Amino acid sequence: MIAIGLEGSANKLGIGIIEHNTETGVVKILANIRHTHVTPPGTGFLPRDTAVHHREFIIPVIKEALETSNVKIKDIDVICYTKGPGMGAPLVSVAIVARTLALLWNKPIVGVNHCIGHIEMGREITGANNPVVLYVSGGNTQVIAYSEHRYRIFGETLDIAVGNCLDRFARILNLPNDPSPGYNIEQYAKKGEKFIELPYAVKGMDVSFSGILSNIETIANEQLSNSQYTPEDLCYSLQETVFAMLVEITERAMAHIGSKEVLIVGGVGCNLRLQEMMAQMVEQRDGKVFATDERFCIDNGIMIAHAGLLAYRTGFVTPLEKSTCTQRFRTDEVHVAWRDT
Amino acid sequence: MSLGHSLTLTIPFPSSRLANIAERALNVDKELKSDQVKRIITTDDDKLIVTFDCTSVKMLRVSVNSLFDLIIMITKTMDAFDGLE
DSSP states (O other): OEEEEEEOSSSEEEEEEEEEOTTTOOEEEEEEEEEEOOOOTTOOOOHHHHHHHHHHHHHHHHHHHHHHHTOOGGGOOEEEEEEESSOHHHHHHHHHHHHHHHHHHTOOEEEEEHHHHHHHHHHHHHOOSSOEEEEESSSOEEEEEEETTEEEEEEEBSSSOHHHHHHHHHHHTTOOOSSOHHHHHHHHHHTOOOOOOOOOOEETTEEOOHHHHHHHHHHHHHHTTTTSSOHHHHHHHHHHHHHHHHHHHHHHHHHHHTOOEEEEESGGGGOHHHHHHHHHHHHHTTOEEEEOOHHHHSOOHHHHHHHHHHHHHTTOOOOGGGOOOOSOOOGGGSOOTTSOO | OOOSEEEEEEEEOSSHHHHHHHHHHHHTSOOSOTTTEEEEEEEETTEEEEEEEESSHHHHHHHHHHHHHHHHHHHHHHHHHTTOO
16 A cells, blocks of 8 residues: 655655555655755744745655655555644645645545654654654654553653754854754764753653753853853753753653653654663663654654554545644544554 | 625636635635634636635735635646646
8 A cells, every 4th residue: 555645744844655565564665755944044934934835845845756656646545644733834735735636636635643653653664662752853842652542641841842942042053954953953062061050850751941941042142252161062061951851751751661662753853962862771771762864753754654554554534624734733632543552 | 794805706727627626625724713704615617716705904815815825736736746647
């Protein structure tokens, strides 16, 4: 069975085409094309401009995906799109194309939860069986474990996402958004020498990042001018602090459910320092860390195609009249019919 | 009863099939401010017909512009992918 996935919940526009062999269970990635809306240094991406970007590039990106995959339209079984969570205008811009394609080609359509897409793609690529999932990106920060046909949220951010905290600090330092602000913070952090103590905000199973961001913003404004600390020192300190918080709540979730596997997904998940810190913790528990590279960590269409096809194979379709988008769509709202209890 | 500011768009499509597809794709999303904007999307053979009825000129402009963005996206998709093998 073959599915095409359309993703555009944030500044990445992604189209993926995937094939599941329903007899052998082998999954084959036929195309995974992405185009990113990159804004000038010091600025973030806004819903309206991001929607304009997606509308401009979606046709050529779909064409490229179809050419790369070499599939015929008649061989595509289902069209999958991101239903949410994400920014409204970009989501709708992509969903309208998904609906039009479904009607033109006479195919069923499946609306996919973006977070579920990340989790299922991570499981498929890494082979992690029943991991504690740390989902960290620009819009989401959650620690998740599976039970009884649902991905249950064990802990999450109480305010902004960890990626949002890093992105906004990159803006304060005027770091470029190309290829991504988080990548540039990671490179700066490698050269950091002095550690500055920042607030450490773990509250039970939850975390909070907004106070840390305001604190480091104040330090940046006061200390960078008198050269007490370098931007590299600040990036290093910020990363060490927020990643330590994430590792702590992940460890507690592992203890709760007795799992020895950790899967890191989402855009921040391709940060090698986070993967390294997580590995140190997990090794002490005789466990294993699973992570993917930027092709699958950062938002992409293939994960939407994959999660959509898993649902479709259990008989799930979204009626066209109900193929709406929703900015808020929690991970634990989805009934995971394709996994055992 | 009219809300005071209305507009009717009649947009021709190459066929009634394509006009119908546009109507179905557009009708999924409801207007967010239903108390200020009433929007009805129908077809007449190969024409897409949209009527807007709004409480202010501003709401009418915003609503018409955002619908145009979506219609343009639909026609682009049709141009690129209809009848593709």
